[in-house]
Amino acid sequence: MPKNIIVGVENNSQPQLYNHNKIWTKPFILAIIVVIILGIISLFTGAYDIKGQEDGMDMFFITRVPRTAALMLTGAAMSMAGLVMQLITQNRLVEPTTTGTIEWSGLGLLLVYILFPAPSLVLRMTGAILFSFVGTMIFFLFLRRVRLRSSLIVPIIGMMLGAIISAVSTFVGLVFKMTQNIETWFVGSFAPVQVGRYEYLWFIIIITFLIFMFADRLTIAGLGEDVSTSLGVNYNRIVLLGTGLISFAVGIVAAVIGNLPFLGLIVPNIVSMYRGDDLRSNLPWVCVLGMGTITVCDIISRTIIMPFEVPVSLILGTVGAVVFIVILLRQRRLR
Structure with missing residues (x-):
């Protein structure tokens, strides 16, 4: 067989990882265009008639533009937080909702309100960030101390811890x-x-x-402590850094918007199913899909019973619960 034919066969038999991990592809550009269209729809969706009222343009820049920007930033933040947590814990069912991180943020906000009668947004953010960091570290330390036989137990433990913190917050709030x-x-x-x-x-x-x-270091940390150490990465330091970034993002969202369940679960799992676990190439996809997902949910929340509005957490919780069950059934079928 000629040499050039052999080389061609060998090249065709190798996986084309370059095209798979390339960021600026036609599907990604199409996803950006779709998110831009959703943002435009969000700008012109609402009960207030910005075209028919004299102060319509003022209201447009006071409420509609900030709301759409907040949707995009929040969607990216919660999706990234879920992606990083899933890498660090090596578990696809982990995100701020299923680890108790968001409940710890709520406890931090509550204590700030108790200590400061009229806290500023900076104080609320500080309390939420600090408590989310502490809660996430407690969850990670618990996972390192306990040997689990099934990955399904991890989110259950996180939800149990979150339920305990939520009960504490409710008790303190009543008192x-x-x-x-x-x-x-x-x-x-x-x-x-x-x-x-x-x-x-x-x-x-x-x-x-x-x-x-x-x-790259976070991706290596996702391979485990032994592999990370053998590759020259300080595992504990990179986990601490990832936890800090997660806590900062979740704390800001908790202080400004509130509880947004399952967003960090839906988007990273969809991206990982098709693109693997490379954080650097998946991060843009996760941000864009997170923006699109939360924008769609917010548009639905504003139009489903117009002129009234349903909390976006209700739409996200419903969709996220369905996706969570589908992921559980998919893992069981693969086993």
């Missing part, structure tokens, strides 16, 4: 008569978003840049 603040936080909604109340979400861009910088 200090702060239950209204807890109820407002548990109902994640973009209705209160306006100029002056969402700007801290722009820090998410910095978090995205940092995650992209350390993407």
Whole structure:
């Protein structure tokens, strides 16, 4: 057989990883275009008639533009947090909702309200970030201490820890008569978003840049402590860094928007099914799909019973629960 034919056969038999991990592909550009279209639809969706009222354009820039920007930033933040957590724990069923991280953020917010009668947004963010970091580290330490036979037990443990923290928050709220603040936080909604109340979400861009910088090390950390150490990566340090970035993103979202369940579970799993576990190449996809998912849910929440509005957490929780069950059944079928 001629040599050139042999070389051609060998090349065709090798997996084409370059095209698979390439970011700027036609599907990715199409996904960006779809998200832009969804953003335009979001800008012109709402009960207030911005075209027929005299102050329509003022309301457009006061409420509609900030809301759409908050949707995009929040979708990227929660999806990235889920992706990083799944890499660190080596478990696809892990995200801020299933690890108790979001409940710890709520407890931090509640304690800030108790210590400071009228806390600023910066104080609320600080409390949420610190407590989400502590809660996530407790969850990770618990996983390292306990040997689990099934990956399905991991999210169950996280939900149990989250339920305990939620019960503590409810008790403290009843004692200090702060239950209204807890109820407002548990109902994640973009209705209160306006100029002056969402700007801290722009820090998410910095978090995205940092995650992209350390993407390779986080991917190696996802292979386990032994492999990471053999490859020259300080496992504990990179896990601490990843936890800090997750806590920062979740804390900002919790303080500004509230509880957004299952967003970090849906998007990373869909991306990983088709693209594998390379964080650097998956991160843009996760951000874009996260933006699109939460924007679709928010548009539905604004139109399903117009002129009233359903909290977006209700739509996300319903869709996320269905996807969570599908993932569980898929893992069982593969086994």
